[in-house]
Amino acid sequence: MIKQLKKTYLPIIKDMFLPKEHYHRIDEIELGKLYDKGYRSVFLDIDNTLMSYDERELSLQNLEWVEGIKKTGFRCFILSNNLSKRRIERISKQMKTPGVYFALKPFTYSIQELAKQHRVSLKHSIIIGDQVFKDILLGNWLQMHSILVDPIDIRKSYFKTLQRDLEVKILDKLSTV
Numbered sequence: 001m002i003k004q005l006k007k008t009y010l011p012i013i014k015d016m017f018l019p020k021e022h023y024h025r026i027d028e029i030e031l032g033k034l035y036d037k038g039y040r041s042v043f044l045d046i047d048n049t050l051m052s053y054d055e056r057e058l059s060l061q062n063l064e065w066v067e068g069i070k071k072t073g074f075r076c077f078i079l080s081n082n083l084s085k086r087r088i089e090r091i092s093k094q095m096k097t098p099g100v101y102f103a104l105k106p107f108t109y110s111i112q113e114l115a116k117q118h119r120v121s122l123k124h125s126i127i128i129g130d131q132v133f134k135d136i137l138l139g140n141w142l143q144m145h146s147i148l149v150d151p152i153d154i155r156k157s158y159f160k161t162l163q164r165d166l167e168v169k170i171l172d173k174l175s176t177v
Contacts, residue, residue, distance in 0.1 A: 014174050019136045019148035022171075026050060026128060026149050027065055031072050034126060039145055041075045041120045043111060045129035046091055046099075047082055048151040048160075056087075058094055066095050075120065079103050079111055079127070081134065105129075106138040132167040 023029055026049065031042070047053050050062050058066070069076050078099025080088050088101035098118065103110035115122050122142045129135020130151040139146035154164050 010177060014177075016137055016140050017132055017170060018140075018174055019132070019146045021146075022148045024150045026062070029128070029147060029149075031069055031074065031126075034145065035072050035074065039124055039126050040073070041077065041115075041125040042069055043077045043079045043114075043125060043127045043139075043144075045105075045127075045131070045135050046078055046080045046088065048153060049128060049130045049135075049149055051091075052152045054153075056090070058091060063094065066097070070097075074126075075118065077114055077118070077120075079105065079114065081105050105131075105134040106141065108138065108142060111138065111142065131163070132171065133163065 021029070044050055044066075050066075051058055066076060076095065076097045078088060078092050078095065078097060080099065080101050081103050082088055083102050085101050088099050092099035098114065100110045100114050105111075111122070111127075114120075115125070122144050126145045126147060127135055127139035128147045128149060129139075130149055132148060136146045136148055138144075151160075151164060154161060
């Protein structure tokens with residue numbers, strides 16, 4: 001019975017929680033190759049993916065990375081669970097790209113609405129974030145190309161540290177099964 005359950009449900013669980021790719025930093029991602037595979041849009045998490053919670057503006061390095069995404073041919077969007085409209089609007093303006101704050105990831109409403117407004121195919125899109133239970137789950141649910149990056153600051157809060165430890169254990173377990 002247990003073997004049958006594993007055989008039936010394990011592939012589904014892997015499909016939902018394992019990212020398609022995993023990198024330590026965003027600048028390691030080979031977006032040119034993904035563009036060549038037909039992906040045309042990138043949905044970016046901000047906090048702890050592109051910048052720390054303490055930073056007010058993107059670093060010059062990360063701003064250049066975003067510009068590189070656009071020069072490759074991608075359309076770029078911000079998808080953040082941050083509650084601060086002002087923060088996300090400021091970063092969106094700096095990046096010259098549309099964005100959503102308080103997106104309630106992993107729920108799909110915000111990203112589907114953003115994609116509809118901008119006529120974006122989510123199946124030809126990439127989602128990049130630092131959290132398995134939010135960014136990766138959302139991307140995989142919508143059949144996007146999901147990319148997990150290590151968080152910039154894993155010590156930011158006790159809850160986030162516990163969540164990250166659990167995510168790492170689940171990824172390790174799923175990767176070896």
